[in-house]
Amino acid sequence: ETGVTQSPTHLIKTRGQQVTLRCSSQSGHNTVSWYQQALGQGPQFIFQYYREEENGRGNFPPRFSGLQFPNYSSELNVNALELDDSALYLCASSLGNRVLEAFFGQGTRLTVV
């Protein structure tokens, strides 16, 4: 098992609500990347945080936002939830830009109803 933990593991929200997902990074890692994986699809890059700053963003609207804390743990916030936001949200931690050496969390399964 990796040292990357995500919470909660499962979540059900209503359309229009807001949600916060959490990720603790592997010890020694200072970079956290978030991915959205819809059913039957590969993960899609949402954004990356490096030393508490956003360091790259995929094709996701501004209602997807994030934070990274001094201990390098991270949050993903999604406002005004839509049904299509239902997906598995994965976070991966790495050291610097060594994204291929990233460790993944188990994911948070979000269902929007």
Place this chain on the structure above:
Amino acid sequence: KNEVEQSPQNLTAQEGEFITINCSYSVGISALHWLQQHPGGGIVSLFMLSSGKKKHGRLIATINIQEKHSSLHITASHPRDSAVYICAVRSDYGGSQGNLIFGKGTKLSVKP
């Protein structure tokens, strides 16, 4: 067209069979990653490679940078190999620069 394409999408095999999963990509990359995802979502890294071939137990991964193609082979497959296998590349340009671009995955089911 996706930047990373995997084939087949689904694969059913009998225990003991030799399995090949293919990955083709259209972007410039520095390296490629094979990942295994079990039901429930957790992703485990299998290989990271930028050239040639790597072997770990019954798993072998090869990459041909010129042809932009990689294969993952499983010898003597076992039901515990049943999972989704995902190919991911590190893009060197564009909006995803420096981050991973994933294929859709190949769902493998090995029957006893």
